[in-house]
Amino acid sequence: MGIRSFYLVGGLLKRLLAVAGVVFLTLQPSQANPARQDLGDLQQQVKIFLQDHYRQQDVERVDITVGNLDPRLVLAACTQPLTMTLNDPSNSGGNLTVQTRCEATQSWSIYVPAQVSLFRPLAVASRPLMRGDVISERDIQIDVVNVSQLRQGYLARRESIIGQELQRPMNTGEAFRGSILEAPLVIKRGDAVHIEMQAGTIAVNSTGIAMANGRIGQRIRVRNSQSERIVSAEVVSAGKVRTSI
Template identity: 25%
Template sequence: MRYTKLLLFFIFLLFIKQQTVLASELDSAFIEHFAKDYLTRQFPSTGDEKIRISVARLDPRIVIKPCNTPLIAKTPKKNNARTINVKISCSDSVPWKIYLSAKIEITKAVLIAKRTISQGDRLDESNIELAYIPINHIRGDKLTDTKFVFGAKAKRRIGQGKTIRKNLICLICKGDIVTIIASSKNFSIKTRGIALSSGNINEQIRVKNSRSNKIITPRVKAINQVIIHL
């Protein structure tokens, strides 16, 4: 009975020793996950941006030595490239380091055409939507808020999947009949006019007053509405 207890005790000690050894052993999957977790903290996603991180697989021929101290991950201080190198190091008495390559893809939420939009078409929920696009594929002014876009007209054809940019649309387009609002602290009056140039919300455009034939430069207030402060 005593012999059996001693045998079980030694087996228990052996089991503990093996667990400790295994805890200090590392494999390629752990290193890759460690690098990705580090990059995820360095490049967090935001409300209008998403970050996609992919870490390259380690060469299976690389032998990863045990490490009894916490691993350290670092990236270059100045780095704007989409491909980045991550250094994983161990500061044991016999230190070692491994470099992994990773790709960082940043996508931004922008409005795109659901389908092809013809010149003169009004923009609404039927033909535009919010989508995440790689920032290196985005050109020009990026529009993200539907309240500044819904009701605007396309100046020219916009292909399916293309981003909606300011220079492609006009809330008021040249030739549109508009309501002119002349406003002051004490009163406001309305009259009609013809847009002589195109513009979007809060932009100044040239308008001809239909009653006086004068040319004024009010700001775009809404669809077919301009305002001038007296």
């Protein structure tokens, strides 16, 4: 074989070896490109987890939006079911995160953002109301409201609202909250009041003069008209107080 032929064969052999090497590499993706966690599937699993959690609450409807993950995020495909933890002790939804963990050999943990809107039937104002209004049946209607946008302390039952006095104005459709309601003023300072004095199972009735304004459930000072003694008594209704002796 001549020198020219030798170099031709040698060059051909090198090219064949190079091609064989490429084929060998492409046949072993587990080394070059390990399997990755599908981010879309991860988001879907988080949504299902949140749906299952909030459907156990007393809600009319649940709307869930799972935030997008950075497409550059690379996570190893998890060979075990994902573990998820939610930090929402009040179960009120809103903006939150779900800690999502893979506890396989190639473990990882990330926080997935989500927006949860919970809708419940609530008592809302049926018309504009003014401060000092005493709430009646006609002032209330029941609407399905996104409670995730409300502060805590909203009221659902008409019975806990009717007869209460409003501490600030309200707009139509606004939810009633305990913090803006107060028992109405039923006794004014200087009013004559009926005093019911409890001694065990025995009740003794008397009369007196209120020394302060009083709302139902409050305690005020009352001067007994017969004994001139000043006592602390609980307001139970308009013109009536109760105390123990």
